[in-house]
Amino acid sequence: MKTKLSKSEYTTIERVLIGYVNTIKDQEGIDVRARGRERPHQDLLKIFCHHAHKNLGLSCSKVAAFVNRDHASVLHACKSFEHLRLTDSDYRAKANFYIDRFHTIDGLEHRQSNYNRIMKLVKAASESKRAEWLELLRTTPAVSEEVEQNLNTVENE
Numbered sequence: 822m823k824t825k826l827s828k829s830e831y832t833t834i835e836r837v838l839i840g841y842v843n844t845i846k847d848q849e850g851i852d853v854r855a856r857g858r859e860r861p862h863q864d865l866l867k868i869f870c871h872h873a874h875k876n877l878g879l880s881c882s883k884v885a886a887f888v889n890r891d892h893a894s895v896l897h898a899c900k901s902f903e904h905l906r907l908t909d910s911d912y913r914a915k916a917n918f919y920i921d922r923f924h925t926i927d928g929l930e931h932r933q934s935n936y937n938r939i940m941k942l943v944k945a946a947s948e949s950k951r952a953e954w955l956e957l958l959r960t961t962p963a964v965s966e967e968v969e970q971n972l973n974t975v976e977n978e
Contacts, residue, residue, distance in 0.1 A: 834879065838887050840926040841869055845919065854888050864912060867905065868919050870898035876923070 845865050846852055853862070853869045866888065873884045874895060881892040881899075888895070905912040943951060 834877070834883075834887075837877070837926060838873060841872070841919075841923055844922050844926065845869065848919075856889075864905070864915065865919070867898040867902040868916050870895045871902035871916075872920055872923050874899055876920075877927070 842853055845868075849861065849865060851857070851862050851865055853866045855862075857863070857866075870884050870888065873879050873887070874881055881895040885892045885895045902916070906916055907913075946954070
């Protein structure tokens, strides 16, 4: 059974999801909302569904309503996305390409997800390990100046 989006929910997320659809359509000439069993179409549908469900936090039912499928199809697409991303390098490159574009549409930069990953590492590391990392950053020419500027800003606050 398909879940219909409420009017306010639809208008709130519609622009973002339509941006995703248009990005894919402009690049590949494929509308993920249309039916299709060809591999390129299904690959793009998996990328779209995974991003809308995992990164935007939409339920499978809401994503399904947008792409005219049922929630089980979206769930399968998300599971298939993970498998293909791990095993198929061409698919992984295509997924990364579109996810970067989707982050731009979302107004999020990829740097935010990198920041979150780094912060998880920092929280899990011991103080001695953090000191090692900081010293490594301070001695790396490509980033040492920026690290020192950021450290001085943090220390002055």
